[in-house]
Amino acid sequence: MSQALDTLRHEHDAILSTLKILRCMAERALQGNADADADAGDIAALLGFLQEFVDKCHHGKEEGLLFPALQRVGLAHQGELVGELIAEHEQGRALVGALRQASTPVLDAEAFAAAARTYAEFLERHIDKENDVLFPQAEQALRADELEALQQAFADFELQVIGQGRHEELHDLLHRWKAAYLG
Numbered sequence: 001m002s003q004a005l006d007t008l009r010h011e012h013d014a015i016l017s018t019l020k021i022l023r024c025m026a027e028r029a030l031q032g033n034a035d036a037d038a039d040a041g042d043i044a045a046l047l048g049f050l051q052e053f054v055d056k057c058h059h060g061k062e063e064g065l066l067f068p069a070l071q072r073v074g075l076a077h078q079g080e081l082v083g084e085l086i087a088e089h090e091q092g093r094a095l096v097g098a099l100r101q102a103s104t105p106v107l108d109a110e111a112f113a114a115a116a117r118t119y120a121e122f123l124e125r126h127i128d129k130e131n132d133v134l135f136p137q138a139e140q141a142l143r144a145d146e147l148e149a150l151q152q153a154f155a156d157f158e159l160q161v162i163g164q165g166r167h168e169e170l171h172d173l174l175h176r177w178k179a180a181y182l183g
Helices: 003-030 036-072 076-103 109-141 144-161 166-182
Strands: none
Touching: 003 036, 003 109, 003 144, 003 166, 036 076, 036 109, 036 144, 036 166, 076 109
16 A cells, blocks of 8 residues: 555545535535524535645646656556546536536525535445546556655655645545534
């Protein structure tokens, strides 16, 4: 098991936790929670988290580093899967846009809940495909030194894209949401 792919799997775990929180936020919105202002602030922050952590950081590592590494080692069959995953990243961006549209300027609880359900189900399937298909293939295709270089490239990418300490700040925010929404 490589550290580089473990990093991506660990990020997937954080994303799956975020999807549980998103579902809970959507359910509270449907129920007309009394503290709607606080929830609206958390919804806006969670959508920012999805853009910054999920898309910019996590998907950025995959699209900018992992996928090109797989293509360099000549996995012809991998090209189709990689193309499919990139298209899914684009679809995920559009779904986050739908979440944002349903939540601003005023929260439309029903539209937000429907968009949250669609996005969560979509991203769970996407993560399963990467964990169960792509990552095992990557571990077979990439040499140990390539995987080590990839891990260092991930660290460098993260520092450049989101900055020093931001990953930890985002995980702290996720832990706060877990306590507030999942108990």
